[in-house]
Amino acid sequence: MLLNDKLKPYRLLLASQSPRRRELMTGCGLPYEPAPKYDCEEVYPADLPAEEVPLYLSQLKSRAWPGPLAPDVILLTADTVVVLDGEVLGKPCGREEAVGMxxxxxxxxHTVVSGVTLRTAERMHSFEARTSVWFRTLSAEEIEHYVDTCRPFDKAGSYGIQEWIGYAAIERIEGSFYNVMGLPIQKVYVELDKFLDQ
Structure with missing residues (x-):
């Protein structure tokens, strides 16, 4: 049975304000609803290894959902970080920080890591995806051009692979391209299919 048929008895809620995640869910043909925005303080233990932060935060976002989940709801939460030298590069606070990153x-x-959590009223399943990304050497002028043109202030690591920098600066990647956009959609599809079979 196709995944979309398995999903018919459910409401799949995507708890993300990211337009890129919504675009990927739509592109994959998954029948989802955007979840209403709710509060979640995205903090993690200082001694948590950088690569484990997204999985931790995806679970934190899931548990922060206000109230119990309805029996027919599947909640999908996700988090994506850029990791360089064992350090999380999050969203920049402004132009200067974006240029520096x-x-x-x-x-x-560097490595792009996403954590994804699927949860119903009865069970929860989390998984991750990692993608290695190689940048060529960029001039200061190129970096400033990208930051001033695309203003990547809502993006982990200060860049979007689907923008100018992805075309002109990324030499190669190993792993999911869509993971670098913010959601490893192929793995989401496969894991959701398995989740419904359990």
């Missing part, structure tokens, strides 16, 4: 990523390999 891209200067650090220039000419180097």
């Amino acid at each position: 891209l200067g650090r990523l220039s000419g180097r390999r």
Whole structure:
């Protein structure tokens, strides 16, 4: 049975304000509803390894859902971070920080890690995806052009692979392209299919 047929008795709620995640869910043909925005303080233990942060935060977001889940609801929460030298590069606070982050990523390999949690009223399942990304060396002028043109202030690591920088600066990737956009949609599809079979 196709996944979309298995989903017919359920309401799949995507708890994310990210337009890119919504675009990926739509592109994959998954019948989802955007969940209403709710409060979740995205904090994690200081000693948590950087690569484990997204999984932790996806579970935190899931548990922060206000009230019990209805029996027919599947809640999908996700978090994506850029990891360089064992450090999480989150969303930049402004232009200067964005330029600085891209200067650090220039000419180097980094890892994009996403954590995803699926939860119903009765059970929860979490998984992750990792993608390695190689940037060529960028000039200061190129970095400033990208930041001023695309204003990547809502993006982990200060860049979006689907924007100019993805075309002009990324030499290669290993792993899911869509993970770098913010959601490993192929793995979401497969894990959701297995989740419904349990």
